Amino acid sequence: MAIHASAPPHTAPLVLPRRLRIPRPLVPTLSLAAGLLLWQVAGSVFRLDWLPPLSRVVADIGTMWAQGQLQPALSESVVNLVIGFVIAAVAGVTLGTLMSLFQKVAFALQPYVNAFLLAPSIVMAPVFFIFFGLSRATPIAVIVLYAVLFIAVNTQTALKTVDTQLVEMARSAGASRWQIYRFVIVPASLPLTMAGLRLGMGRCVKGMINGELFIAVVGLGRLDSSFAGAFDATGILAIMLIVVVVAVVATSAVQIVDRRLNSWLYREG
Amino acid sequence: MAIEQEPGIRIEGLSKRFFRPAADGSGTEMLHVLDRIELEVRPHEFMSLIGPSGCGKTTLLRMIAGLARADEGSLRIGSEAITGPGPERAMVFQDFALLPWASVLDNVAFGLKLRRVRRTEREATALDLIRAVGLEGFEKALPRQLSGGMQQRVGLARALAMDPRFLLLDEPFGALDEISRRVMQDELIRIWESDKKTAVFVTHSVDEAVFLSDRIVIMSSRPGRIADIVEVGLPRPRTRDMEQDRIFIEIRARIWQALGL
Numbered sequence: 052m053a054i055h056a057s058a059p060p061h062t063a064p065l066v067l068p069r070r071l072r073i074p075r076p077l078v079p080t081l082s083l084a085a086g087l088l089l090w091q092v093a094g095s096v097f098r099l100d101w102l103p104p105l106s107r108v109v110a111d112i113g114t115m116w117a118q119g120q121l122q123p124a125l126s127e128s129v130v131n132l133v134i135g136f137v138i139a140a141v142a143g144v145t146l147g148t149l150m151s152l153f154q155k156v157a158f159a160l161q162p163y164v165n166a167f168l169l170a171p172s173i174v175m176a177p178v179f180f181i182f183f184g185l186s187r188a189t190p191i192a193v194i195v196l197y198a199v200l201f202i203a204v205n206t207q208t209a210l211k212t213v214d215t216q217l218v219e220m221a222r223s224a225g226a227s228r229w230q231i232y233r234f235v236i237v238p239a240s241l242p243l244t245m246a247g248l249r250l251g252m253g254r255c256v257k258g259m260i261n262g263e264l265f266i267a268v269v270g271l272g273r274l275d276s277s278f279a280g281a282f283d284a285t286g287i288l289a290i291m292l293i294v295v296v297v298a299v300v301a302t303s304a305v306q307i308v309d310r311r312l313n314s315w316l317y318r319e320g
Numbered sequence: 321m322a323i324e325q326e327p328g329i330r331i332e333g334l335s336k337r338f339f340r341p342a343a344d345g346s347g348t349e350m351l352h353v354l355d356r357i358e359l360e361v362r363p364h365e366f367m368s369l370i371g372p373s374g375c376g377k378t379t380l381l382r383m384i385a386g387l388a389r390a391d392e393g394s395l396r397i398g399s400e401a402i403t404g405p406g407p408e409r410a411m412v413f414q415d416f417a418l419l420p421w422a423s424v425l426d427n428v429a430f431g432l433k434l435r436r437v438r439r440t441e442r443e444a445t446a447l448d449l450i451r452a453v454g455l456e457g458f459e460k461a462l463p464r465q466l467s468g469g470m471q472q473r474v475g476l477a478r479a480l481a482m483d484p485r486f487l488l489l490d491e492p493f494g495a496l497d498e499i500s501r502r503v504m505q506d507e508l509i510r511i512w513e514s515d516k517k518t519a520v521f522v523t524h525s526v527d528e529a530v531f532l533s534d535r536i537v538i539m540s541s542r543p544g545r546i547a548d549i550v551e552v553g554l555p556r557p558r559t560r561d562m563e564q565d566r567i568f569i570e571i572r573a574r575i576w577q578a579l580g581l
Contacts (some may be wrong), residue, residue, distance in 0.1 A: 160423040223385050223405045224431040224482065230563035234433070238421050315462055 083280045103285040111289045127268035135194025136255045143199045147206025172196040191261035197258030198251040205247025209240035245309040252305045256298040327398030329361040334393035355543035362518040368529035368536045376544030377522045385411050405568040418463040418470040425459040431482035439545035449477040469500035487519040513557050538578040549579035
């Protein structure tokens with residue numbers, strides 16, 4: 052393994068004076084802590100209606116939890132998120148695989164794929180509402196639409212960029228078409244596919260909250276719209292914090308699967 | 321090992337053309353890569369193909385491997401035409417072509433896994449070959465943890481694990497630095513001389529070809545033709561002091577002459 056003795060100076064990160072140097076892994080945590088502290092201080096000093104201090108928002112979450120207001124909304128949202136993500140992942144990976152297998156078809160479908168990728172998926176929410184009504188299927192459909200093509204395009208790229216030399220090597224060693232898929236193309240494309248799924252999960256969270264805000268009768272979205280109606284900034288920020296936590300936990304879950312499936316990438320050395 | 325009647329490879333009237341977009345943008349241009357090649361690879365010989373870039377030597381090797389098709393002419397092993405890859409042929413690639421997610425052991429056992437050889441059996445074979453190429457202790461390492469020379473040892477062990485009759489090597493040391501290259505030449509010739517599988521070796525290096533080969537096929541550039549075939553009359557086992565040998569020096573001079581340089 053070639054180890055570069057030193058990075059060229061112009062690409063080196065900002066070098067702090069020695070006494071200010073902070074261990075790298077701590078930097079994001081410290082920056083987050085500083086932001087939260089700033090929020091707390093600004094909130095308690097300026098006493099603005101739209102900026103309650105962090106402590107009050109956290110206390111609000113506690114109250115909502117104690118009153119049993121939060122749990123049903125949260126579980127409703129999270130269940131929708133999980134179902135929506137699973138559907139989007141399975142459909143997206145399947146679609147992406149088909150698009151890589153049948154390139155002419157994929158090429159013909161490209162304008163549609165692009166149109167749906169670029170248009171804000173939420174515009175489809177009323178259509179789903181007409182279709183599925185007030186059932187759980189409406190927010191789930193929104194979640195799926197937010198992520199499915201995104202995951203599909205990532206999977207397609209992952210499969211298309213597999214090193215052709217590896218395929219050639221397997222072919223020369225007598226691999227069948229299926230074996231080439233199973234032993235070369237799938238493992239080789241897995242890191243990019245998983246990256247697509249991780250980002251896809253982020254989009255699912257957006258779909259979750261946007262769908263619920265639109266329908267406004269379920270989950271965290273309903274709570275959020277009711278707080279918005281009452282100009283309750285504390286409640287809105289509380290929901291925002293919860294959504295952020297849900298997003299972080301959900302993406303970490305995908306990341307754990309990724310680290311397991313692609314463990315060779317994360318091995319040291 | 322069956323000695324008598326073991327077939328070599330017969331290549332007759334082999335031509336290959338490629339089409340590619342013309343450099344000046346005026347439609348496509350045709351590249352005549354190989355032009356009516358006649359060649360016989362004898363059983364148990366070490367044959368090198370040498371020539372300038374674009375002379376079609378790699379294309380010829382890929383056709384022997386069954387990875388590319390001829391436009392005209394035929395390639396046969398004995399009486400059987402080559403129509404695709406086969407278990408009697410194994411290839412070593414210039415850029416190693418190792419599976420980056422698989423350990424050295426799994427990479428070496430890969431061909432056997434494709435043949436559905438049982439795990440314990442294929443790992444035993446792989447371990448033998450890992451030892452033979454001097455990688456003992458690196459069984460669990462990933463390719464990226466190895467140097468180029470070590471990676472190509474894995475590539476060589478993988479090909480040998482399939483126990484082929486023909487070893488096809490496509491500039492296997494072309495990506496290595498000169499020192500690793502020399503070490504790998506010694507290693508290859510030591511392993512090759514122990515059982516003399518018929519070898520076809522593509523190279524850019526004249527000295528490498530002379531040191532390793534029984535015969536050297538010199539090719540000329542587009543259309544690729546055979547310019548000369550040189551028998552290397554050096555005894556085996558080959559040793560480095562033979563590089564000072566008069567025969568070695570004469571053959572080297574003759575190859576450069578055939579290459580027109």
